[in-house]
Amino acid sequence: MAANETTAAAMTPPRDAAATAARDRAAEYLVSRHRYRWAEALPWLACIAVFFLFPDRLTFGSQVLVMVLFALSLDLILGYAGIVTLGHAAFFGIGAYTVGLGAAKFGWTEPVSGLFAAFVVASIAGFITGWFLLRYRGLTLLMLTLATAIMMQEAGNLRSDLSGGYDGLPGLVFDPLLGRFDYDLYGHTNYVYALVVLAVVFYFVRRIVYSPFGQALTGIRENVRRMHAIGSPVHWRLVTVYTIAAGIAGVAGALFTQTNAYVTLTVFDFENSAKVMVMLILGGTGRLYGAFLGAAVYMVLEDYFSKLSPTFWQFGIGLLLVLAVLFARRGVLGLFEQAGAYFGKDKNKGSKS
Amino acid sequence: MTAALQVQNLNRSFGALNVTCDVTMSLERGARCALIGPNGAGKTTLVNLITGVLAPSSGKVLLNGVDITTSSQAARARGGLARTFQINQLFRGLSVLENICMAIGERDGENNNMWRSAGAKRSVIDEALDHLDSLRLVDDALRLVRELPYGRQRLVEIAIALAQKPRVLLLDEPAAGVPSSESHLILDVVANLDPDIAVLIIEHDMDVVFRFAREIIVLVQGAVFTQGTPKEIMSNEDVRAVYLGQEGHDAVQRGGGHV
Numbered sequence: 001m002a003a004n005e006t007t008a009a010a011m012t013p014p015r016d017a018a019a020t021a022a023r024d025r026a027a028e029y030l031v032s033r034h035r036y037r038w039a040e041a042l043p044w045l046a047c048i049a050v051f052f053l054f055p056d057r058l059t060f061g062s063q064v065l066v067m068v069l070f071a072l073s074l075d076l077i078l079g080y081a082g083i084v085t086l087g088h089a090a091f092f093g094i095g096a097y098t099v100g101l102g103a104a105k106f107g108w109t110e111p112v113s114g115l116f117a118a119f120v121v122a123s124i125a126g127f128i129t130g131w132f133l134l135r136y137r138g139l140t141l142l143m144l145t146l147a148t149a150i151m152m153q154e155a156g157n158l159r160s161d162l163s164g165g166y167d168g169l170p171g172l173v174f175d176p177l178l179g180r181f182d183y184d185l186y187g188h189t190n191y192v193y194a195l196v197v198l199a200v201v202f203y204f205v206r207r208i209v210y211s212p213f214g215q216a217l218t219g220i221r222e223n224v225r226r227m228h229a230i231g232s233p234v235h236w237r238l239v240t241v242y243t244i245a246a247g248i249a250g251v252a253g254a255l256f257t258q259t260n261a262y263v264t265l266t267v268f269d270f271e272n273s274a275k276v277m278v279m280l281i282l283g284g285t286g287r288l289y290g291a292f293l294g295a296a297v298y299m300v301l302e303d304y305f306s307k308l309s310p311t312f313w314q315f316g317i318g319l320l321l322v323l324a325v326l327f328a329r330r331g332v333l334g335l336f337e338q339a340g341a342y343f344g345k346d347k348n349k350g351s352k353s
Numbered sequence: 354m355t356a357a358l359q360v361q362n363l364n365r366s367f368g369a370l371n372v373t374c375d376v377t378m379s380l381e382r383g384a385r386c387a388l389i390g391p392n393g394a395g396k397t398t399l400v401n402l403i404t405g406v407l408a409p410s411s412g413k414v415l416l417n418g419v420d421i422t423t424s425s426q427a428a429r430a431r432g433g434l435a436r437t438f439q440i441n442q443l444f445r446g447l448s449v450l451e452n453i454c455m456a457i458g459e460r461d462g463e464n465n466n467m468w469r470s471a472g473a474k475r476s477v478i479d480e481a482l483d484h485l486d487s488l489r490l491v492d493d494a495l496r497l498v499r500e501l502p503y504g505r506q507r508l509v510e511i512a513i514a515l516a517q518k519p520r521v522l523l524l525d526e527p528a529a530g531v532p533s534s535e536s537h538l539i540l541d542v543v544a545n546l547d548p549d550i551a552v553l554i555i556e557h558d559m560d561v562v563f564r565f566a567r568e569i570i571v572l573v574q575g576a577v578f579t580q581g582t583p584k585e586i587m588s589n590e591d592v593r594a595v596y597l598g599q600e601g602h603d604a605v606q607r608g609g610g611h612v
Contacts, residue, residue, distance in 0.1 A: 019491055026450050026494035027478045034470035208467050215471045216464040219455045222444035229404065229442065230456045230517055231430030232464065 034210035043292045047195055051188075059187035062259045064299045065194040066252050071280045071291035072198075072205055073248035078277070079286030080209060081241050082221030084138065087145030088249055089272035090129075090152045091122040093265075095250025097156070097163065098122070100263040103172045105162070111174045111258050115197065118254030119247040126246020127239065134238040137224075146270065153268035168264025172257065183261075190259040197255060201248055206288060208244070217241055221286075282324055284331025293332050355418035357382045357551035358403070358434070358521045363412035365402055372398045373409070374576040380521060380551040387566035388555045391595065395575040396555045397439060400523050404436050405429050416521065431460070435519030437510045439526045439555075445499040449490055449509055452498055453481035456516040484516050488542060504535035511542055522546070524554040528561065540564070563587070571595075 050061055070092055077083040095118035102108035102117060133144045156163040163169070176182040181189045208214050216237055219227050227234050257263040266272070275298070283294020301320060305313035328335045356379040365373040372395045380386055388396050401407040403414055405426040413422050416432050424432070444452050457477050458464040472478065485491045488508050493501060498509060507527065514522060527543055528536040540561055546552055556562050562569065562583070569586045571578040573595055579586070586592055 019486070022491050022494065023482050023486070026482060026491065027475070029448075029495055030450060030454070030472040030478050031475070033472055207470075210470045211467045212458045212464045212469070212471045212474075213467040215451065215455060215458065218447065219444055222446050223442050225438070226442040226444065226513070227455075227459075228406075228426040229430060229436055229438075230459045230513065231427045232459045233427050237464075 040289070043289055044199070051191060051195075055188070056186055058191040059259075060299075060303065062187055062190040062194040063256075064296055065191070065198050066256045066259065067276065067279060067295040067299060068292050069194075069198050069201060069255065070249055070252035070276050071283070071295045072202065072288070073245045073252060074276050074280050075285060075288060075291050076205055076208070076248070077242055077245040078280060079290070080214060080221065081217040081238060083134070083238060083242065084142055085145040086142050086270070086273050086277070087147070087149035088245075088276055089268055089270070090145075090149035091126055091246040091249035092253035092256070092272060092276075093149070093152060093156075093268040094122045094125050094246075095119070095253030096257040096263045096267045097253075098250065099174075099254040100169045100172060100257045101162065103174060104164075104169045109173060109175045111177055111193070114174070114258065115251050115254050118250040122250020122253070123243050123247035125250075127243040130239045130242035130246070134235060134242060146273070149268055149270065149273055153265055156265045156268065163265055164263075166265050168262055168266075170262045172261045172263070174258055174261070187259070194255055194259060197251065201251060202288070205248070208241075209288060213237070213240075218286075278321065282321070282331055284333030287333055290331050290333045297332060356380060356415075357384065357417060358553070359413075359415040359418075360399075360403065361413040361415070363399075363402055363414065364410045365398060365407060366410055372575050373402060374574070376412070376572075376575075376577055378570055378577065378580070380553060382520070382551055383548050384551040384553075384568065385566050386551075386553050386568045386570060387562040388553055388570050388572060389557070389559075389562060390572035390578070394572040396572055397525060398575075399572065400436060400525055400553075400555065403523065404434060430517065433518075433520035434523070435514040435517040435521070436523040437514050437525055437527055439529055441503075441506050441510050443498045443506060443509055443513070446497060448495050448497055449485065449501070449512075450478070450481055450494040452509055453484055453512055453516045454478065456513045457481055460517050481516065484512050488512050489538075502535075504531045504538065507531050507539055508542065511539070515546075519550060521551045522553070524552065524556075526555050526557065528556075528558065 047065070051058065054061065070088075073091075074085075074088050077085065098118040098121045099108075099111075099114040102114055108114060108117070129145075129148050133141060133148070136144060157165060174183075177189055177193055183189050216227070216232060219232065220234055220237060224234060253267060256267065279294035279298045280291060281294070282298055283292065284290030298317070302313065302317060305316035308316075324331070330337070358380040360376055360378045363373055363376045364371065376399060388399070390396055398407065402409050405421070405424060405428075409422065413420060415421065416429060416434055419432070421429050421432060421434075444455060447455070454471070454477055455464075457480055461477070463474065463477060482491060482494065485494055488511070490505065490508060490512065493505060498506060501509070507530070511524070511527060514524075524543065528539045531539060543552075543554065543561075544565055554562075554565060556565075566583055568580065569583055570580040571586065571592055578595065579589060579592060581589070
């Protein structure tokens with residue numbers, strides 16, 4: 001009893017070697033957590049390998065990369081901050097139409113600056129809608145974000161003279177990349193372009209996720225009441241990350257328009273919002289690389305099934321989802337982690353963050 | 354000198370039900386005050402009004418002389434008001450150490466940083482470890498909170514509040530739900546809090562109240578029934594009738610093992 005009394009009172013009780021070791025171990029974990037691990041090179045190596053192994057499938061490959069980028073932006077808000085949204089396609093669509101309209105109506109055909117423009121415009125949209133909507137959570141937020149995307153789609157439909165409606169803006173022409181690399185029929189340039197953009201955005205997202213701000217987002221996801229109680233400006237934090245994620249979704253949309261050289265109002269489809277969420281959940285939320293795996297698995301299977309059975313291909317996707325929900329609650333990446341923990345010698349300790 | 358926390362004529366009603374009726378109280382710096390009352394007396398509501406979870410219908414709350422009645426919860430927390438919850442509100446999927454770092458990061462404004470890695474500021478980690486050290490939680494630093502036994506989770510709950518370096522601390526039944534074999538750990542922590550912090554504790558266990566408090570406020574049906582030193586309260590016949598007579602006496606009989 002007496003021993004307990006004194007330890008609680010003294011802020012720095014004398015420590016023995018074991019306690020010091022425990023402290024160092026704990027500190028080391030936090031200090032080293034953000035460092036790059038070897039396994040993280042794998043998805044990038046896979047992307048590079050695809051370039052050489054499937055030179056005639058790179059148009060499809062760039063579509064996968066676009067969806068990876070889109071899913072990555074969703075991971076930032078859904079996986080880390082715990083914001084559930086069914087309207088993320090709104091920002092994808094805004095980005096897609098920023099470069100689409102820019103090229104079709106204003107002659108803004110330079111691709112890289114187009115991406116920046118898409119980022120800015122989509123961010124502004126994210127900031128404005130986020131400011132109003134992020135006061136709500138759960139189902140209410142789900143409905144409101146869904147409504148936002150539908151409203152944007154209908155606004156585009158209303159001005160189909162500008163947007164091209166569901167026929168879209170076909171035959172967009174963009175300048176050669178950096179003024180040097182023209183677009184070839186097999187999509188080599190597009191693939192490399194998409195991969196570089198993805199890598200750059202990924203670097204920024206990864207920094208944010210491992211920053212104190214990223215930690216605070218995790219805190220909001222884990223327990224928002226506690227975050228209020230420790231003085232966190234929760235709404236402001238959510239609006240900030242929502243704005244960033246909207247901007248990145250806009251970049252993904254812009255890349256979509258540029259690599260396809262056309263855009264229609266279907267980019268705002270509910271299906272697009274739902275698909276990206278399915279991809280992310282399939283891959284694993286809140287772990288960055290889940291976006292890679294989810295988008296790749298989903299799109300490759302979609303491609304495969306649709307060739308196998310053009311009428312019933314969605315059955316395959318549905319079956320996959322049911323299996324994922326039943327056996328891989330934390331996504332495909334979660335399965336890998338479980339396998340790693342099972343076979344590895346306690347090496348992956350604390351891999352879930 | 355201004356009191357650390359002042360509550361002036363605070364009212365709150367839910368429809369026709371007045372849950373808080375004209376409550377006036379104040380905590381000096383270093384105060385050790387217990388808030389007691391039968392179930393449904395409005396104790397937790399009062400804490401929620403003070404911390405800004407609920408808005409009062411009328412009345413004022415002042416923190417170190419500054420009117421915070423309309424401030425957000427977060428602004429009050431940054432002003433030095435910390436609380437623990439009756440039911441744990443922790444980041445269950447994070448490690449114990451990360452739970453504490455979260456509070457320090459928000460206190461220092463560190464959590465606004467989007468670029469530096471979370472582990473880059475060693476001073477934050479060291480301070481968090483010091484807090485854990487003083488509560489004997491260092492060995493659990495890397496365990497996920499949800500893996501800890503409930504009693505240890507209660508300690509984390511207090512550790513987070515202390516990491517905010519509060520000037521006013523509101524403890525809502527800190528030992529609630531903890532088996533009596535472990536509750537002494539928590540009560541020792543409560544008994545040895547920094548003497549500069551003004552502490553308001555809600556507690557049902559009369560042993561704890563009489564051990565800890567230098568002042569007791571009795572809340573009945575949302576209103577301050579009486580207040581005074583533990584001795585005065587103990588000898589107050591009216592209090593015995595409404596409160597001690599039913600629950601407190603039983604608790605003493607049972608040896609203070611309130612679960």
